[in-house]
Amino acid sequence: MEEYTVVGKRLPLKDAPEKVTGRAIFTSDMKLPGMLCARILRSPCAHAKVLRVDTSKAEELPGVKAVLSKNNAPRVKVPITFGGPRDKVAFDEKVRCVGDEVAAVAAVSEKVAEEALKLIKVDYEALPSVFDPEEAMKPGAPLIHEDKAKNIALPTAARSGDVEAGFAEADYVFEETFRTQTQRHAAMETHCCVASFDLAGNLTVWASHQAPLALQELLAEYLDIPISKVRVIKPYMGGGFGSKLDMLIEHICALLSRMTGRPVKMVLNREEEFSATITRHADIIRLKIGVKKDGTLTAMESYVLSNEGAYMYKAGVLAVTSIGLTRSYKCPNVKFEGYAVYTNLSCAGPMRGYGHPQVFFALESMMDMVAEKLGIDPVEFRLKTFRGVGDEAISGKPITTCGLAECLAKGAKQIGWARRKKPGEVGNAKKRGIGVACFTHLSGARPGKMRDYSTAFVKLNTDGTAHLITGAADLGTGCNTTLAQIVAEELGLTLDDVGVTAGDSGSAPFDSGAFASRTLYMCGLAAKAAAADAKQQFLSRAAERLGVEPEDLEVKRGRVYTKLDPGKGLAFSEVTREASENLEGRALTFLGKASRGNPGSGQPFGATFVEVEVDTETGHVEVLEIVHEQDVGKAINPMVVEGQIQGAIQQGIGYALTEDPVLDKETGEMLNPNFANYMVLTSADMPNIEVGLVETHEPTGPFGAKGMSEPPILGVAPAIANAIYNAVGVRLAELPMTPEKVFKALEGKGLPA
Amino acid sequence: MGKHLLIMTVNGETVEAAVEPSAMLFHVLRDELGLIGVKEACGKGECGACTVILDGKAVTSCIIPAMKAMGKEVLTIEGLDKQGRLHPIQEAFIEYGAIQCGFCTPGMVVSAKALLDKNPNPTEQEVRVALSGNLCRCTGYVKIVDAVLAAAQKVQK
Numbered sequence: 001m002e003e004y005t006v007v008g009k010r011l012p013l014k015d016a017p018e019k020v021t022g023r024a025i026f027t028s029d030m031k032l033p034g035m036l037c038a039r040i041l042r043s044p045c046a047h048a049k050v051l052r053v054d055t056s057k058a059e060e061l062p063g064v065k066a067v068l069s070k071n072n073a074p075r076v077k078v079p080i081t082f083g084g085p086r087d088k089v090a091f092d093e094k095v096r097c098v099g100d101e102v103a104a105v106a107a108v109s110e111k112v113a114e115e116a117l118k119l120i121k122v123d124y125e126a127l128p129s130v131f132d133p134e135e136a137m138k139p140g141a142p143l144i145h146e147d148k149a150k151n152i153a154l155p156t157a158a159r160s161g162d163v164e165a166g167f168a169e170a171d172y173v174f175e176e177t178f179r180t181q182t183q184r185h186a187a188m189e190t191h192c193c194v195a196s197f198d199l200a201g202n203l204t205v206w207a208s209h210q211a212p213l214a215l216q217e218l219l220a221e222y223l224d225i226p227i228s229k230v231r232v233i234k235p236y237m238g239g240g241f242g243s244k245l246d247m248l249i250e251h252i253c254a255l256l257s258r259m260t261g262r263p264v265k266m267v268l269n270r271e272e273e274f275s276a277t278i279t280r281h282a283d284i285i286r287l288k289i290g291v292k293k294d295g296t297l298t299a300m301e302s303y304v305l306s307n308e309g310a311y312m313y314k315a316g317v318l319a320v321t322s323i324g325l326t327r328s329y330k331c332p333n334v335k336f337e338g339y340a341v342y343t344n345l346s347c348a349g350p351m352r353g354y355g356h357p358q359v360f361f362a363l364e365s366m367m368d369m370v371a372e373k374l375g376i377d378p379v380e381f382r383l384k385t386f387r388g389v390g391d392e393a394i395s396g397k398p399i400t401t402c403g404l405a406e407c408l409a410k411g412a413k414q415i416g417w418a419r420r421k422k423p424g425e426v427g428n429a430k431k432r433g434i435g436v437a438c439f440t441h442l443s444g445a446r447p448g449k450m451r452d453y454s455t456a457f458v459k460l461n462t463d464g465t466a467h468l469i470t471g472a473a474d475l476g477t478g479c480n481t482t483l484a485q486i487v488a489e490e491l492g493l494t495l496d497d498v499g500v501t502a503g504d505s506g507s508a509p510f511d512s513g514a515f516a517s518r519t520l521y522m523c524g525l526a527a528k529a530a531a532a533d534a535k536q537q538f539l540s541r542a543a544e545r546l547g548v549e550p551e552d553l554e555v556k557r558g559r560v561y562t563k564l565d566p567g568k569g570l571a572f573s574e575v576t577r578e579a580s581e582n583l584e585g586r587a588l589t590f591l592g593k594a595s596r597g598n599p600g601s602g603q604p605f606g607a608t609f610v611e612v613e614v615d616t617e618t619g620h621v622e623v624l625e626i627v628h629e630q631d632v633g634k635a636i637n638p639m640v641v642e643g644q645i646q647g648a649i650q651q652g653i654g655y656a657l658t659e660d661p662v663l664d665k666e667t668g669e670m671l672n673p674n675f676a677n678y679m680v681l682t683s684a685d686m687p688n689i690e691v692g693l694v695e696t697h698e699p700t701g702p703f704g705a706k707g708m709s710e711p712p713i714l715g716v717a718p719a720i721a722n723a724i725y726n727a728v729g730v731r732l733a734e735l736p737m738t739p740e741k742v743f744k745a746l747e748g749k750g751l752p753a
Numbered sequence: 754m755g756k757h758l759l760i761m762t763v764n765g766e767t768v769e770a771a772v773e774p775s776a777m778l779f780h781v782l783r784d785e786l787g788l789i790g791v792k793e794a795c796g797k798g799e800c801g802a803c804t805v806i807l808d809g810k811a812v813t814s815c816i817i818p819a820m821k822a823m824g825k826e827v828l829t830i831e832g833l834d835k836q837g838r839l840h841p842i843q844e845a846f847i848e849y850g851a852i853q854c855g856f857c858t859p860g861m862v863v864s865a866k867a868l869l870d871k872n873p874n875p876t877e878q879e880v881r882v883a884l885s886g887n888l889c890r891c892t893g894y895v896k897i898v899d900a901v902l903a904a905a906q907k908v909q910k
Contacts, residue, residue: 010850012847013847013850013852014848015855016846016847016852016855017839017843017847018855018863019852019854019855019858020790020839020843020846020847020852020855020858020859021790021831021833021834021839021843022788022790022791022829022830022831022858022859023790023829024855026789026792026856028792028793105791144783152854183891186890187790187854187855187856187890188794188800188802188854188856188857188888188889188890188891189792189794190794236854236855237854238794238854238855238856239853239854239856239890239891241890267793269796270794270795270796270797270800365795416865474856475854476853476854476856476891477853478853496886597814639849639850639896640850642850642895642896643850643853643891643892643893643895643896645854645893646892646894646895646896647853647891647892647893648893649891649893650889650890650892650893650894651890674795674797674799675795675797675799675800675888676797676799680885680888682884682885682887682888682892682893682894683880683881683882683884683885683887683889683897683898684881684882684884684885685885686893686895687895688883689893690897
C-alpha cells in the first residue's frame with residue numbers, strides 16, 4: 001500500500017485553536033454597524049386561514065423599523081431547498097402547522113422585536129387538522145394543500161421480479177409494522193443569519209448553513225435578482241446534521257434588510273429550533289419478508305407512510321427510503337410502495353441518515369427475527385444475504401468495494417459475540433443481551449437524481465505554499481482540515497502549507513453542499529483533481545527549467561525532482577517564485593481547477609454490535625457497550641473519522657431510546673421543545689464505545705475514501721432492539737424504546753416472572 | 754427602573770458595566786464586554802454552552818442575574834489562554850480531537866477547568882458526571898473525556 005505523508009494521519013484540526021479559545025466567530029456572534037434584530041410571529045394554530053393581520057400597532061412601537069406579513073410580503077413560492085417542490089409561500093393566506101410564519105419584525109433590539117410581535121393582531125379561522133398519516137390519507141381528511149387532490153405529497157413505487165411468486169416459494173413469511181419518531185437535530189447553534197443589502201442592491205448573507213452556494217441561488221430566485229448580486233458566506237458553524245440545508249429565515253431577513261436599508265440578524269431561540277424547524281420523518285414501515293429454510297430471501301415487500309408534515313421539503317428522503325429497503329439485501333423479488341403524506345406537523349426533511357435510520361431499524365430488526373426462526377446465527381445470516389461486491393448498489397451501479405465481512409468479523413470478536421446466550425438466560429431482575437445490525441448507505445446522492453457536484457480551485461502561492469478555495473461547508477465535520485490534507489498530499493506539501501477558504505460564494509465556484517455524506521468523497525475528488533491540475537501546470541514549468549519532460553518529474557516533501565535521479569531537482573518554492581516574479585513577460589500563477597460529479601460508487605458498509613442490560617422491573621434499558629466497525633474506504637484523518645462515528649452513535653442511542661418529541665394531540669405542537677425534556681445524551685449517559693475502521697481502498701474515492709458521516713447512526717437503534725430481544729425475549733417495533741414501552745412489552749410477556 | 758452599576762473582575766481585570774436589573778450575566782459578558790466565547794444555545798441553563806466560573810464555581814451564566822456577580826470573580830474561556838499560550842486543557846482538546854463544530858467547546862473547557870481546579874485527579878466517571886451539564890451534539894463526548902483525563906495528568910506535572 002502507498003505510503004502517505006499527510007493523508008491517513010491523525011492531525012489536529014487547523015481551526016481547533018480558534019474554537020478552543022472562544023475566538024471563532026459564529027454567525028450568532030456577529031455584530032455589524034446599524035444592525036437590527038428580527039423575530040418571527042408564529043402561528044399557534046395547526047391549520048387555519050389567516051383572515052387578517054393587523055401590524056399597525058407593532059409598526060408604531062419605537063424602535064421597530066419594518067414589519068413583514070401577508071400584507072406586504074411577495075406572494076412567491078419559496079424554494080425551501082434546491083431541487084425541492086415549490087409548495088410554500090412565506091406569510092401565506094393559510095397556516096399549516098403550529099409555528100408556521102405569520103409575520104416578522106425588524107427592530108433595534110431583540111427585546112423591542114419581541115414586544116412588537118405581541119402587538120400584532122391576527123384573525124385566524126381555524127380549520128380541522130390532521131397529524132397522523134393514516135388519517136390524512138383517508139377520504140374526507142382535511143386538505144392541507146388546496147392545489148392538490150389529496151394529502152399525498154409524493155407517491156413512490158419500485159418493483160423488481162415477482163413478489164407473489166417469491167412469497168409462494170418461501171418456507172417462512174414474516175410480517176411486522178415498525179414505527180419511528182420525528183427526531184430533532186438539536187444542533188448546538190440554532191438557525192441564524194445576518195442579511196445586509198447595500199444601496200446598490202447587492203445582498204450579503206452570513207448564515208449557519210450547510211450549502212452556501214445553493215443558498216445563494218435560492219435567495220436570488222426568491223428575491224428575483226441576479227445571482228451576481230448575492231453573496232453567501234458561511235462563518236464558523238455550530239452543527240447542522242441536515243437541518244440547515246433549507247432557506248428557512250435568510251429570505252425573511254433579506255426582505256427586512258431591503259425594507260430598512262440596514263443589516264438584519266435573526267437567531268432562532270431553542271424553542272423555535274425544536275418546534276419550528278424541520279424534523280426527521282416519522283415513518284410507518286410495513287415489512288413482509290419471504291425466506292427459505294437455508295436463509296435465502298425469496299421476496300421482500302414494503303409499504304411506507306412517511307409523515308411529510310405541512311410542506312414538502314424534497315422528494316429525496318422517501319426515494320432513499322425505498323432504495324434502502326429494496327437494495328440492501330440480496331433478493332430477486334422486491335416491491336416497494338410508499339407515500340409521503342402531508343399532515344399539520346412541522347415540515348420533515350433531511351436528518352443524518354436521510355430515511356435510512358428508519359429503514360435499518362425495520363430491516364435489521366426483521367432480519368434478526370428471521371435468523372432466530374431459521375436457527376442461523378445473525379452474523380452468519382448477514383454475511384450470506386447482505387449485498388456485496390458486484391451487486392447493484394443503492395446508487396444503482398455495482399458495488400465496487402465492500403468491507404462488511406471484515407466489519408462483522410472484527411466486531412463480533414471485539415464484543416465477544418460467542419458469549420451470547422438465548423433470550424432471558426443472562427441475569428435475573430436485570431437481564432443482559434447482545435445484538436447486531438448491519439447497514440449501508442451512499443457517498444453523495446444517487447447519480448442523475450439531483451445536483452450533486454463540487455468544483456474546487458487550488459492556487460500555488462509565490463512561496464510554494466498552496467491555497468484551496470472550495471464551496472464545501474464545514475459544519476463541524478472537519479472538512480476544512482481533511483480537504484487540505486488531500487491537497488497537501490497531492491502537492492507534496494505539509495498540512496500547514498495549505499490554506500483554505502471555504503463556504504464563501506464570493507470566491508468559491510458551485511458546490512452542492514454538505515449532505516448525503518458527500519463532502520469528503522466529492523469535494524475531496526474535486527480538491528484532489530484541482531491540486532493535480534495545479535501540479536501539472538507547475539510540472540510543465542519545472543520541466544522547462546530542468547530540461548526534462550513533465551512525466552519525468554515527481555513532487556514530494558516540498559521538492560520537485562527527476563524520478564531517475566532524485567538529486568536533480570529544485571525546491572517547490574523556487575519554481576513557484578520564479579513563475580510568480582518573472583520579469584521577462586512570462587509571469588503566471590499556477591491555478592488548478594476541477595469539477596467532479598458523483599461516480600455513483602463508494603458505498604459505505606458496517607456493523608454495529610451492542611450489549612444492553614434491561615431492568616425488567618422498570619423497563620429501563622442501559623447500553624453497556626457499543627462496538628462499531630465501518631468500511632470507510634480510507635480514513636483521510638482517523639481522528640476526525642472516529643469523532644464523527646462517536647457523535648453519530650450519541651444521536652443513534654437517542655433515536656433508539658430517549659429522544660421522544662411529545663406532540664399535543666389537538667395541535668400537533670411539540671410539548672417538550674427544550675433540553676430538559678427532549679433527552680439528548682450527556683457525557684454521563686454514554687456507554688463505552690469501541691470504533692474500528694476498515695479500509696477497502698475505494699477506487700472512485702479521493703485516496704480511496706468513502707463518505708462516512710451518516711452511516712454510523714444507522715445500525716444503533718436496530719442493534720439495541722436486537723440486544724433487548726436477546727436480553728428479555730421481547731421485540732419492540734416502535735421508537736423510541738422508552739422504559740414505558742419496554743415495561744409494557746415485558747408485562748405483555750409476563751415478565752418479570 | 755434605571756440601570757445599575759455592576760463592578761466585577763472578569764478574566765483578572767476589574768470591569769464596570771451599567772446593566773438593566775433584569776439582565777443575566779451572559780448578556781453583560783457577551784454584549785457589553787464582547788466575550789463571544791460565552792455562547793447561547795438554550796437560554797435556560799439546560800445546555801451549558803454559556804458556562805463560566807463564578808468565584809470558583811462553574812455556572813450557567815444565562816440564568817445568573819448579572820448583579821449576582823457584583824464584587825465577584827468571573828472566568829470565561831477567554832481567560833484561559835495567556836497571551837496565546839494555551840491552557841493544558843485547551844492543548845489536550847486540540848491534540849485529542851475533542852473539537853468538532855466548536856460551539857459547545859468554550860463551555861466544555863470551562864467546566865473541565867472547574868473540575869480540575871477542585872479535583873486534580875478525577876476518574877473517568879467523575880469527568881463524565883462533571884461534564885454532564887455541557888451538551889454536545891457532535892462528538893459523543895468520547896474524545897472530550899479522553900482530553901480532560903490527559904489534561905489532568907499534564908496539569909499535575
